[in-house]
Amino acid sequence: MKKTARAHTNIALIKYWGKADAQLRLPLMSSLSMTLDAFYSETSISASEENEFFLNDEKQTDQSAQRVFSYLQYLQDRFGVSGKLKVESTNHVPTAAGLASSSSAFAALATAFCAFYDLDVNRRELSRLARIGSGSASRSIFGGFAIWQKGTDDESSFAYPLDETPSLDLSLLAVELNQNQKKLPSTKGMKDAQASPFFEPWIKRNDLELNEMIAAIKSNDFTKIGSLAELNANEMHAINLTAQPGFTYFEPDTIRAIKLIEELRSKGIECYYTIDAGPNLKILTQQKNIKEVKKIFLSEFNNVNIVKATFGPGVTVLD
Numbered sequence: 582m583k584k585t586a587r588a589h590t591n592i593a594l595i596k597y598w599g600k601a602d603a604q605l606r607l608p609l610m611s612s613l614s615m616t617l618d619a620f621y622s623e624t625s626i627s628a629s630e631e632n633e634f635f636l637n638d639e640k641q642t643d644q645s646a647q648r649v650f651s652y653l654q655y656l657q658d659r660f661g662v663s664g665k666l667k668v669e670s671t672n673h674v675p676t677a678a679g680l681a682s683s684s685s686a687f688a689a690l691a692t693a694f695c696a697f698y699d700l701d702v703n704r705r706e707l708s709r710l711a712r713i714g715s716g717s718a719s720r721s722i723f724g725g726f727a728i729w730q731k732g733t734d735d736e737s738s739f740a741y742p743l744d745e746t747p748s749l750d751l752s753l754l755a756v757e758l759n760q761n762q763k764k765l766p767s768t769k770g771m772k773d774a775q776a777s778p779f780f781e782p783w784i785k786r787n788d789l790e791l792n793e794m795i796a797a798i799k800s801n802d803f804t805k806i807g808s809l810a811e812l813n814a815n816e817m818h819a820i821n822l823t824a825q826p827g828f829t830y831f832e833p834d835t836i837r838a839i840k841l842i843e844e845l846r847s848k849g850i851e852c853y854y855t856i857d858a859g860p861n862l863k864i865l866t867q868q869k870n871i872k873e874v875k876k877i878f879l880s881e882f883n884n885v886n887i888v889k890a891t892f893g894p895g896v897t898v899l900d
């Protein structure tokens with residue numbers, strides 16, 4: 582018997598970047614995201630002679646396999662089930678390039694696991710389980726806009742939908758400047774960032790920014806959504822730069838792309854950016870400006886891949 586689940590990635594507009602508990606992946610802040618239709622992972626689980634993990638048809642034996650196996654062990658212990666498992670996953674998103682592959686990966690893995698063992702879990706519990714695999718995965722259980730409330734323990738830290746089928750005119754252009762796997766995984770990056778003198782203010786502003794974002798979404802205020810998402814992303818990257826020692830996920834092309842967005846805005850083409858733990862940008866824009874923004878980026882950058890996305894669905898079991 583084989584069970585397969587599909588989960589879409591999500592992009593945080595209010596970001597998770599800092600943990601209160603590394604094992605349980607309890608965050609120090611609540612976050613809010615948009616699930617994306619264009620990017621997803623499909624993961625199957627079946628019984629096997631030994632634990633195996635295939636990613637995009639290639640057997641994995643490195644740290645990424647260890648992460649999957651220890652997560653499966655955790656889930657088996659938690660539910661009192663056993664057996665060796667074969668995990669086969671396909672990413673329809675570049676892996677570990679700051680395009681949130683771990684969000685779709687662990688949402689799909691948690692869901693396939695529950696389907697395989699026929700476990701009766703609701704979506705809130707599924708979100709808690711996905712969170713243990715990768716924090717951002719807690720939000721990929723849901724479509725549209727999701728909020729991950731930080732909570733104080735395993736029970737209370739889960740995501741829930743804010744609006745699963747938004748009618749908002751909001752599109753995202755993923756500007757893939759560099760699809761290579763990053764050297765500094767998110768888990769380590771967010772740990773190192775806690776040494777920044779601006780880490781405390783970053784945590785303190787979370788409530789305010791989250792509430793402002795919820796209000797902006799509810800009132801269909803694209804300008805507020807875009808500018809606040811950009812501010813929040815820049816705060817996250819500012820604490821990276823000011824950590825001791827400082828670091829950045831930005832590359833020269835990331836800065837060039839930021840400058841280009843500023844230029845487009847000054848010409849009246851409204852667009853904003855958000856950036857995760859990688860050099861690639863996600864541009865937030867509206868239907869009427871997509872063509873123009875895409876055209877200008879393609880003419881300014883060689884070898885850039887631009888993928889358009891809008892709201893995607895929550896996790897599903899495929900068979």
Ligand SMILES: Nc1ncnc2c1ncn2[C@@H]1O[C@H](COP(=O)(O)OP(=O)(O)OP(=O)(O)O)[C@@H](O)[C@H]1O
Pocket residue numbers: 622636644645646648649670671672675676677678679680681682683684686687690717765766767768857858859
């Ligand atoms: N389909 C998958 N199944 C299991 N593990 C995966 C899968 N895709 C990616 N991963 C693992 O997720 C980890 C990458 O996560 P990481 O959070 O560092 O990068 P990312 O998800 O691309 O970027 P972001 O910081 O935006 O979330 C790696 O350990 C990678 O092997």
Ligand SMILES: C[C@@](O)(CCOP(=O)(O)OP(=O)(O)O)CC(=O)O
Pocket residue numbers: 592593595596597598606612681683684714715716717718767768769856857858
């Ligand atoms: C920048 C981010 O994308 C960080 C995501 O971090 P992960 O969820 O990948 O981290 P772990 O919980 O350690 O697996 C912001 C976000 O998605 O909220």
